[in-house]
Amino acid sequence: MAEKIDGRAIARELDALTKAEIDAMVAAGRERPGLTVVLVGDDPASEVYVTHKVRACERVGLRSAEHRLPAATTQDELLALIGRLNADAHVHGILVQVPLPDHIDERAVIEAIDPAKDVDGFHPVNVGRLSTGTGGLRPCTPLGCIKLLQSVEPDLAGMDALVIGRSNIVGKPVAMMLTALGCTVTIAHSKTRDLPGKARAADIVVAAVGIANFVKGDWIKDGAIVIDVGINRTPGENGKDRLVGDVAFDEVQHARAVTPVPGGVGPMTIAVLLANTVQAAKALSA
Ligand SMILES: NC(=O)C1=CN([C@@H]2O[C@H](COP(=O)(O)OP(=O)(O)OC[C@H]3O[C@@H](n4cnc5c(N)ncnc54)[C@H](OP(=O)(O)O)[C@@H]3O)[C@@H](O)[C@H]2O)C=CC1
Numbered sequence: 350m351a352e353k354i355d356g357r358a359i360a361r362e363l364d365a366l367t368k369a370e371i372d373a374m375v376a377a378g379r380e381r382p383g384l385t386v387v388l389v390g391d392d393p394a395s396e397v398y399v400t401h402k403v404r405a406c407e408r409v410g411l412r413s414a415e416h417r418l419p420a421a422t423t424q425d426e427l428l429a430l431i432g433r434l435n436a437d438a439h440v441h442g443i444l445v446q447v448p449l450p451d452h453i454d455e456r457a458v459i460e461a462i463d464p465a466k467d468v469d470g471f472h473p474v475n476v477g478r479l480s481t482g483t484g485g486l487r488p489c490t491p492l493g494c495i496k497l498l499q500s501v502e503p504d505l506a507g508m509d510a511l512v513i514g515r516s517n518i519v520g521k522p523v524a525m526m527l528t529a530l531g532c533t534v535t536i537a538h539s540k541t542r543d544l545p546g547k548a549r550a551a552d553i554v555v556a557a558v559g560i561a562n563f564v565k566g567d568w569i570k571d572g573a574i575v576i577d578v579g580i581n582r583t584p585g586e587n588g589k590d591r592l593v594g595d596v597a598f599d600e601v602q603h604a605r606a607v608t609p610v611p612g613g614v615g616p617m618t619i620a621v622l623l624a625n626t627v628q629a630a631k632a633l634s635a
C-alpha cells in the first residue's frame with residue numbers, strides 16, 4: 350500500500366509554526382499581521398475557498414478582511430481598491446481570488462498588487478525572483494506540493510519529475526521549484542506526446558490538469574511519489590458534490606506515496622498562504 354500523505358496533518362504542523370511566529374511578533378509589540386482577500390462575483394467554489402481562508406486566519410491569529418464585490422465591478426474599481434490596499438500599512442497580504450469575471454484583465458490586476466504584499470506569488474516580480482532563486486513570495490499551491498514531497502523524501506536531488514500542467518499558478522512554478530531542488534523536470538500539457546510513457550519514467554509525478562481520474566495506475570512506476578493537485582467536483586451519491594483529484598487514487602497503490610483529494614494539497618495551499626502573510630509582514634516592517 351502506498352503511504353497516504355496526510356496534507357491536513359502537515360498543514361497543521363506548518364500552522365503551529367506560523368502561529369508561534371505571530372505570537373512572538375505580537376509579544377514583541379509589533380502589529381498583528383493581516384491578510385485581505387478580494388472576491389469578485391459569486392462563483393460558489395471561490396466562496397468556499399474564501400470562507401476556508403478566513404477561518405484559517407482565525408486559527409493562527411492573523412487579522413483577516415474580506416472584500417466581496419459584485420460580478421459587475423469594473424476593472425477600474427478593482428484597481429482602485431488594490432491601490433488603497435497597497436497604501437494601507439495595516440494590510441500585509443493581498444489575495445485576489447482567481448478566476449476573475451471575463452471583463453476584467455487578470456494580468457493587469459495581478460500586476461497592480463504591491464509585490465511585497467503579493468502572498469499568492471503571482472506578480473511578475475515574484476515569478477522572476479522564483480525563477481532566479483532570489484527570494485520573494487512563492488506561490489502557495491506549488492510550495493505546498495514541495496513540502497508534501499519533502500515529508501516523504503527530504504532530499505529530492507537527482508530525481509526525475511513529471512509535472513502535468515503548465516499553468517502560471519501551478520504547473521510552471523512547481524516545475525521551477527523542483528528544478529531548484531535538483532530534480533530533472535519534464536513539463537507536460539495538452540500537446541504532449543506519449544504522456545503515459547513519460548509518466549512511467551518519473552520518480553515524481555505532479556498532476557495539475559483539472560480532469561477527474563486522468564492519471565491511471567499503469568502510468569505510475571513502482572515506488573514513485575504522486576502529488577495530486579486536481580480539485581474536480583463530481584456529483585456524489587447524496588446529491589451533494591464530491592471532490593476528486595486528477596489521479597485514479599485506488600489504482601496507484603504500488604506508488605511509494607500519494608496525496609489524497611480532499612486532504613492533500615488543498616489544506617497545504619491555505620497553510621502556505623498564512624505563512625506567506627507572516628513572511629510579508631516581517632519584510633514590510635523590517
Ligand atoms: N489544491 C489546490 O490548492 C489547487 C488546486 N487547483 C486545481 O488544480 C487543477 C489545475 O489547475 P490550473 O493549473 O489552474 O489549471 P489550468 O486549466 O490553468 O491548466 C491545466 C493544464 O492541464 C493541461 N491539460 C489539459 N488537458 C490535458 C491533457 N489531456 N493532457 C495533458 N495535459 C492537459 C493544460 O494544457 P494546455 O496548457 O496545453 O492547455 C494546462 O496546462 C484544477 O483541478 C484546479 O482546480 C488549482 C489551484 C490550487
Ligand SMILES: Nc1nc(=O)c2c([nH]1)NC[C@@H]1CN(c3ccc(C(=O)N[C@@H](CCC(=O)O)C(=O)O)cc3)C=[N+]21
Pocket residue numbers: 397398401444445446447448469489490580592610611612613614615616618619
Ligand atoms: N488568488 C488565488 N489564489 C489561490 O490560491 C486560489 C485561487 N485564487 N483560486 C482558486 C484556487 C483553488 N484553491 C484552493 C484552496 C484550498 C483548497 C482546499 O482547502 N481544499 C480542501 C477541500 C475544500 C472543500 O471541501 O471544498 C482539500 O483539498 O482538502 C482547494 C483549492 C486556491 N486557489
